[in-house]
Amino acid sequence: MTGYGLASFEDDTFILSVEVKTLNSKFLDLSIRSPKQFSDKEQEIRNMVSAVLERGKVNVSIDFSRKVGEDLPVGFNVSLFSSYYHKYLEMSNLVGADSKDLFKIALQSPNVMTQVTEKTSAAEEWEVVKKYLNIALINCDGFRRDEGNVLEKKFKENLSVLRSGLASISKEDPIRKERIRLRIRNNFKEWLEENDFDKNRFEQELIYYFEKVDITEEIVRLSTHLDYFEKNLKEGTNQGKKLGFISQEIGREINTIGSKANDANIQKHVIVMKDELEKIKEQGLNII
Structure with missing residues (x-):
């Protein structure tokens, strides 16, 4: 954060x-x-x-x-500087060279200036x-903390969108199931009348099929995860990782609903919910 x-x-x-x-x-x-x-x-x-x-x-x-x-930040070895200077001056006089830069040269000679380490506080x-x-x-x-309060408000808005989508899916699900029943009844009515088959086995296959497309459990689990997310959002610190794990479970249920429902109207709500969940995951990285 x-x-x-x-x-x-x-x-x-x-x-x-x-x-x-x-x-x-x-x-x-x-x-x-x-x-x-x-x-x-x-x-x-x-x-x-x-x-x-x-x-x-x-x-x-x-x-x-x-x-x-x-105190100066550097130290000077005055005696060494003097030795350098007079030696350079002697050499300069010996060859008749200009001596105007000898002070600078002597000052820059090795060990004349040393860095002084600052005293301990x-x-x-x-x-x-x-x-x-x-x-x-x-x-x-x-x-x-101020940023966290803003995030909490934003999370509640995201949860509201997810709950709204879940409520819409819950309303669409009975209609979806009825459409599936009518489609199966109309498609197989004539075939069932003209062909001999094991009715018990056929009923078993239908039950198995309806179990595969039923999303009741996913709706219940998703609602539970949303409640648990909001509960942890209101609790104390160190909730970031836990909220991240809950977000993963919410995403898993939304994806399962979308794949099992195989319904255009429900898919519209699933897409909106996925987009909102991504916002939660992105902002969740800011929570400690």
Whole structure:
């Protein structure tokens, strides 16, 4: 389920911004971008995220910068620089070369400048980061819940269309059965009068045929699946996978009704129901 959360803080010493983005995923796939001074806190960040956001592709971005910085991000080996410079100057004077770029050359010489690793975050700074990370996570979760409420409303509309189609099929089914009986009676009436046959065996074959085209059980099961889907829709979290399985069963019953009924009027309703079910399956991927 998509989501977005942002929390920021600023005082006289530093500026903090925490951003959380989520996309659809069956599992928790977490990516963290944070300053080096918080690199030792990655596992704690992961624990905080998993406690609030159970599933999804999650990107956490933490931006932290101090307003006043006395320490330089690089270090200088002054004595080594001096040695380089005077040596280059001596060589320059020896050959009579121009010495105006010696300062730049000496500064860029090996080991004169070194990268300074940022200090580990102070405890009070990390507590502030934790606080606003939690706020961002809660905001993101709230975003997802709002989206979930919209999805629930849409699911109920889809279920209403499916129930309407099922009701229409239930009305069409007795008419379909009567058409089948009349067709068999008219087609075989003359043949039955002119030919000798085993009436018991013929009745058995008719019963078997009517059982093959009967969709009563499928209608009952489909109605049960729709009720069960709506029931789970109203229950707590972690219903995404279960609703996905129920959707598969609903699709199986709709397909069976379409193949067994072999009726043009019922097929019209089946097509509409299949289209509506695809909408449910597509949106179902957004449910945690």
